[in-house]
Amino acid sequence: MKGKAALKTGGLVALWIVVALFLLFPFYYAVVSSFREGSAIFEASLWPANPTFANYEAVMTDQPFATNILNSLIVAVSVVALSLGLATFASYAFGRAKFKGRRLLLYTILGVSMFPQVAVLSGLFEIVRLFGLYNNLLSLVFSYMIFTLPFTVWVLTSFMRDLPVEIEEAAIMDGASSWTIVTKVFLPLLAPALVTTGLLAFIAAWNEFLFALSFTLTNEQRTVPVAIALITGASQYELPWGNIMAASVIVTVPLIVLVLFFQKKLVAGLTAGAVKG
Amino acid sequence: MSSVRLEGIAKRFGSTEVIRGVDLDIQSGEFVVFVGASGSGKSTLLRMIAGLEQPSEGRVFIGDSDVTDAPPSERGVSMVFQSYALYPHMTVRENIAFGLKLKKTGKAAMEEAVTRVATMLEIEALLDRKPGQLSGGQRQRVAIARAIVREPDVFLFDEPLSNLDAALRTRTRIEIKDLHRKLAATMIYVTHDQVEAMSLADRMVILNGGHIEQVGPPVVLYHEPATKYVAAFLGSPTMNFLPPSVVGDAGGADSVGIRPEDMRVADSGLSGTIEEVEELGETRILHVKLEGGETIAVRDRSLDDPKIGQVVSVTFDDTAIHRFDAKGARI
Numbered sequence: 001m002k003g004k005a006a007l008k009t010g011g012l013v014a015l016w017i018v019v020a021l022f023l024l025f026p027f028y029y030a031v032v033s034s035f036r037e038g039s040a041i042f043e044a045s046l047w048p049a050n051p052t053f054a055n056y057e058a059v060m061t062d063q064p065f066a067t068n069i070l071n072s073l074i075v076a077v078s079v080v081a082l083s084l085g086l087a088t089f090a091s092y093a094f095g096r097a098k099f100k101g102r103r104l105l106l107y108t109i110l111g112v113s114m115f116p117q118v119a120v121l122s123g124l125f126e127i128v129r130l131f132g133l134y135n136n137l138l139s140l141v142f143s144y145m146i147f148t149l150p151f152t153v154w155v156l157t158s159f160m161r162d163l164p165v166e167i168e169e170a171a172i173m174d175g176a177s178s179w180t181i182v183t184k185v186f187l188p189l190l191a192p193a194l195v196t197t198g199l200l201a202f203i204a205a206w207n208e209f210l211f212a213l214s215f216t217l218t219n220e221q222r223t224v225p226v227a228i229a230l231i232t233g234a235s236q237y238e239l240p241w242g243n244i245m246a247a248s249v250i251v252t253v254p255l256i257v258l259v260l261f262f263q264k265k266l267v268a269g270l271t272a273g274a275v276k277g
Numbered sequence: 278m279s280s281v282r283l284e285g286i287a288k289r290f291g292s293t294e295v296i297r298g299v300d301l302d303i304q305s306g307e308f309v310v311f312v313g314a315s316g317s318g319k320s321t322l323l324r325m326i327a328g329l330e331q332p333s334e335g336r337v338f339i340g341d342s343d344v345t346d347a348p349p350s351e352r353g354v355s356m357v358f359q360s361y362a363l364y365p366h367m368t369v370r371e372n373i374a375f376g377l378k379l380k381k382t383g384k385a386a387m388e389e390a391v392t393r394v395a396t397m398l399e400i401e402a403l404l405d406r407k408p409g410q411l412s413g414g415q416r417q418r419v420a421i422a423r424a425i426v427r428e429p430d431v432f433l434f435d436e437p438l439s440n441l442d443a444a445l446r447t448r449t450r451i452e453i454k455d456l457h458r459k460l461a462a463t464m465i466y467v468t469h470d471q472v473e474a475m476s477l478a479d480r481m482v483i484l485n486g487g488h489i490e491q492v493g494p495p496v497v498l499y500h501e502p503a504t505k506y507v508a509a510f511l512g513s514p515t516m517n518f519l520p521p522s523v524v525g526d527a528g529g530a531d532s533v534g535i536r537p538e539d540m541r542v543a544d545s546g547l548s549g550t551i552e553e554v555e556e557l558g559e560t561r562i563l564h565v566k567l568e569g570g571e572t573i574a575v576r577d578r579s580l581d582d583p584k585i586g587q588v589v590s591v592t593f594d595d596t597a598i599h600r601f602d603a604k605g606a607r608i
Contacts, residue, residue: 166362169329174376174427175350188366 027252034245041241055246059231064219065247068227072251075137075223076205079144080198086145087152087197088190092182094153095160096168106157113150117210120146128215135217143211148201159193160186195265203255224251278462279340279353279430280305281326286335288321288487295321296487299335303465303480308457310466312474313484314510319467320435322484326465327356327433339431350379353430357437361420363408369395369419370404376427394422397459414445421453425460434466438473450476471511475499483507505605508534514562514574516599523547523569530600530608537562537574539597546592549573554583565591 033041035051043049059065093099094106124143133139163186171181187194209225216222222230228247233240281303288296296318303309311319324330326337328349336345344352355376363372370391377387395401398418408416417437424432434453438446454477457464468474474481475495483490483498483506490510491503502508508516516534521527542563552572553564561578575591583589600608 164360164362166358166360167364170356170358170362170364170423171375172329173327173349173354173356174423175379176375180379185364 030245031249033241034249036242038242055242056250058240059243059247059250062243063227063231065224065227065250067220068222068224069251071137071221072206072223072225073254075140075144076202078141079148079205080202082141083145083148083152083201084194084198087149087156088182088187088194090153091156091160092178092186094157095163106154109150109153113147117147121210121214124211125214134215135221136215137221139215140205140208140212140223143215144205144208148204152197152201155197156190156193159190163189192265195262199258199262202258206251206255278305280338281431281463281465282338283322283326284336284338286322286325286332286337288318288325288330289333294487296325296332299487299489301482301489301492303463306461306463308454308464308466308477308479309482310468310474310478310480311482311484312468312471312510315469316486317484318487319469319482319484323356323433323435323465323467326431327354328352329356354433355424355427355429355431356433356435357417357420357424359436359439361408361416361440363416363419363423365408368405368407369400369411369422372408372419373423373426376423380427390426394426397425397456398422413441414449417441417449421456425456430463432460432462432464434464436468437466438468439470446473453477471513475511483510485510501607502599503607505532505534505601508599508601508607512536514576517571517573519567519571519573520569521600524595524598526595528600528608529602531603532601534599534601535573535593535597537576540573540575540591540593541577542575542579542589543592544590546590548588548590551583551585551587551589554585563589565589567591 032046032048034055035048035053036043037050037052037054040049094102124146128134128139128143131139131142133142167185167189168181171185176185207225208223209229212223212226213229216226219227219230224247228244228251231240231243231247233243281301283299283301286296286299287294299322311322313319321330325332326339328344328347332345336343338344339352339354364375367375373391373394374387377390382390391404392401395404398421400415400418400422403411403415403419408419411419417440420437437453438449441449450473453464453466457477466474466477478495480493481495481498482492485506491498491507498507499511502511505518509518514537516536517540518532518534521530521533524533527533547567547569549565549567551563552566555562555564560576561583563575563577563580563583564572565575566572573591580589602608
């Protein structure tokens with residue numbers, strides 16, 4: 001019996017290793033490549049022979065990459081803050097108040113997220129032009145909420161619905177206004193859900209490419225995904241893989257740090273609400 | 278401390294009528310218990326006094342003012358909920374102080390008020406804990422403390438003991454009674470437990486299907502039930518109902534009721550067979566099937582060793598008879 005159990009554990013561990021390798025190898029290879037220079041990048045080895053930071057230096061000096069990172073940060077943080085703020089109050093209405101057309105409105109919001117980005121691109125472009133936001137980070141903040149708001153509203157609504165009604169009524173008896181109930185009572189209880197949805201919104205905004213490419217013109221207004229895609233080599237026939245890899249590593253690290261930082265809350269958020277506890 | 282008056286209260290949810298035509302006067306400082314089966318509308322009635330529910334018809338008065346359209350926080354009432362409804366992310370201290378904070382009470386006054394109620398309910402040691410770290414009984418005390426601290430005119434309790442175990446329930450019941458005496462406040466209490474209701478109430482309000490069956494002190498309701506429903510609702514085991522033919526003077530009654538404790542085994546009387554024996558220690562309940570076909574409960578421990586199937590005679594005094602007409606009203 002003991003041998004069988006050990007075999008089972010061993011098998012599981014082996015499976016995990018295979019899955020981990022499959023998931024992590026591309027990223028590992030990107031990191032390794034980012035430390036290679038020149039033709040060394042085409043060597044198919046698992047370890048750089050002469051590790052160098054030259055690619056990183058080149059990325060930061062050849063183009064305004066620091067500005068691009070700052071742009072991405074501004075856009076992503078604004079999108080997260082606006083989405084969570086709007087979604088919290090929307091979900092209070094959807095989860096708590098009874099009004100006509102609630103269902104219809106909820107499904108309309110979901111419907112918005114069903115269109116592929118390219119379908120709304122030209123329409124959005126007109127709106128962006130109308131408001132004079134072309135080549136402005138605000139256009140990105142505005143357009144990203146098209147895909148972040150639907151899921152933040154939906155997730156928070158289901159969490160909001162699961163909060164006990166009696167707690168809300170207790171707060172009403174204590175003299176709390178709707179504003180106070182949402183901000184002082186519900187918001188702290190929703191923290192895990194906010195962290196989860198906020199993180200997902202951040203990642204979506206951070207990695208978005210199509211809108212960022214279409215609504216910005218100059219290098220100074222670009223976000224990192226576009227900036228990376230537009231990195232050019234010495235000639236038009238050369239793709240500077242080393243620089244691209246270095247840039248990719250730079251922009252992925254913040255995400256990893258964020259996820260690790262919020263790890264505990266994230267797991268709580270993903271499972272909480274699934275089972276009544 | 279305030280009186281509460283309900284005038285012609287009705288409540289409909291869609292086409293379902295939950296409360297109809299309820300009039301009730303509650304004196305200042307009185308302990309009134311709403312009792313009834315589930316669906317009788319007792320909680321809805323309480324919630325309308327609290328302001329959490331709006332009556333479809335009628336007016337609610339607290340003291341001299343019409344509060345029908347006033348929000349809960351302006352009615353001078355506070356409520357203890359069945360699930361305690363504490364704020365899980367706040368400490369006990371913050372929970373108790375939350376209402377005061379919203380009223381912009383000064384820090385010193387707030388601290389003093391919290392300490393005072395915490396001492397009263399013996400929860401000083403728990404002030405810095407979160408609700409999740411408390412037992413059910415402790416949470417209940419915090420919920421009561423939160424209700425008291427605002428010094429309301431009227432306290433509302435919505436089945437506050439139903440989540441506690443039996444021993445704790447009995448103890449907390451006494452404490453609530455004690456609290457009522459200390460605060461001399463008007464209290465309205467909802468329960469489905471008739472023992473709880475009888476033990477606590479100055480006056481009981483028995484609700485049935487959204488209307489009031491009878492209002493009065495527990496003893497009066499028990500001994501002089503106005504309707505057959507009230508007679509059957511109070512007392513355990515429930516009152517025995519028999520056809521009028523079993524009593525000498527039926528007085529035109531449609532049915533007669535005799536409580537199990539008013540019946541006893543005797544040498545002559547109604548004859549029947551013992552079907553079940555419940556030994557409860559301080560008493561014993563015999564379930565007897567009469568020759569007429571009715572099964573009655575008899576509270577009697579005079580028999581040495583009652584056997585199932587044994588034939589016995591059961592008798593009762595004429596003064597113990599409750600007579601009801603065809604509509605169920607007392608004669």
